[in-house]
Amino acid sequence: MELNRGKQAIASGGGSRSIANHVFHMINRETQTPPSPFEVYYKLHYNAKKGWLNY
Structure with missing residues (x-):
């Protein structure tokens, strides 16, 4: 699963x-x-320790 x-x-x-x-x-x-759509996106794609999760 990790590979996928x-x-x-x-x-x-x-x-x-x-x-x-x-x-x-x-x-x-x-x-x-x-x-707002931004609040939802921020919650799902931002981590305080790692930063933005999108590459």
Whole structure:
């Protein structure tokens, strides 16, 4: 699996959850507003220790 994972062009830190599920959990509870596309992209493709996961 590690070899196949290394072949992917774009890395993602989203885990096994779908993007829609990530968006659902990022909805602001007070105002019921969904996150912006940039906020979702940032959450899925940025790691504080490694930086941007895309090459």
